[in-house]
Amino acid sequence: MPHPSVFKDETKLDINYTPPKLQHRSFQLQLLNQYFRHSVEAPGEMTQRVIVTGKVGTGKTVLAQHFGRGITHEAQQRNINLHYVHVNCRQNKGSFFLMLQRIVTRFHPTFPKRGYSAEELLQTLMQILDDQKAYLIVTLDELEALIQNEGSEPLYKLSRTEETRERAPRRLSLICILREPSWLNKLDASTRSTLQGNLIQLDSYSKAELEDILNDRLRLAFKPGNVAPETVTLVAELGEEEGGNARYSIELLWRAGKYADTENVRDVLPEHVRKAAGSVYASVRREEIAILDLHRKLLLLGISRRFQQTGGAHLSMGEAEESYRIACEEFNKKPRGHTQLWKYLRALASLGIIKTELSTAGQRGKTTLIGLPHIAAADLERELIRILQPTVRGYSR
């Protein structure tokens, strides 16, 4: 009989889901709220431009969306007609026209798709805002695409359009999201001067921060107790390796859940994460394993088997050595000494096949902890046996 799904609501792991609470970005959220305070306290008095930068998966989009939701809610309570529109420049092919159209259709869903220029559309947008006595905060996400496609013009027009409307209320504010602030150097000096000033830089998430984010999401997405803490730790580790990428981590957790469901089991284990990571990025290639010398292969074989036995996220150096010796015995090979094995481990780690780190609190003494982040242990064992079988005599399994 099929086991019920590990998920309670997997949509909570969707890339477009905005969680009710924003983890580790409260300072930046407060800062955004401060920059746009005038929108709810003195609407129409001034306009604002803020730039948000940070690497992939550092929470730029979710920060802006969270802010947008909060400020429109506050405006509603104060009877202010404030709208927030989030536009992704890349999805709109870096076209100013398409982006403006997207914004205008928020107010007039059946607005015609052809028959006017981007400039006319911008004028139309301002007219709509005036007619409806509305205020608008537009977020231009992945701004690089717009700069690459159209250069300075769109941003210049957007930021200067208010200046041509003398004595009219200020209705349009901007949030620009981009990965690298250096993209702004591609803009001409006058456009740059209108944009720069308010810069919010998002740093990469640390492993601990990623764990908090993941724990938050798993409470919403998974049934209670279905995801082991060490599964979360492993996902966070991998997310940290991917540049502190929360989006990658959340997707990986979802994928691991899918593997658990496919195997019809109740718990999402580190092995599911490894399988999921293997399916996302083929980091460990067969050729890399094939060219390893015999003892490195045997060490990997021992490690892969041990991971399958323990089901954990890490192995100690001692556990790896023990399993390696068993593998040597099986293949009639004299095992190498501890120091040599330690060198092998370092070499395997530098190839990215395994991951090593020093143990910290909670363990006596210090040992090297071994992780297998990118490939499922069972897949690795299968591959190693396939390679070792014809080359090693006396193999009897």
Added chain:
Amino acid sequence: MMIEDIFSSRGRVRILRILSEIGELNISEIARRAGLNYSTTNEHLLVLEKAGLIRHKTFGRIRIYRFDETDAKARSIKNLMELWEQESGQKTGK
């Protein structure tokens, strides 16, 4: 304007039905959906606007029409259109 002037024209009724269904539209789109040419559509729209049933807003070169919700006759016709569609849908099982 007499009520017959509105309802005697199949084109005008079609335009009213489209606007009650979609909410607001520009002339070209109304013409396309009604299966009429641009100038005929424009003439019908002028008549309907003169009767106080619809109104338009101009954005640059674009005119967008909608029912005039402030007019009691317009609201009644819109309700009739909606009811008619609903009933017809139920009868045909759509």
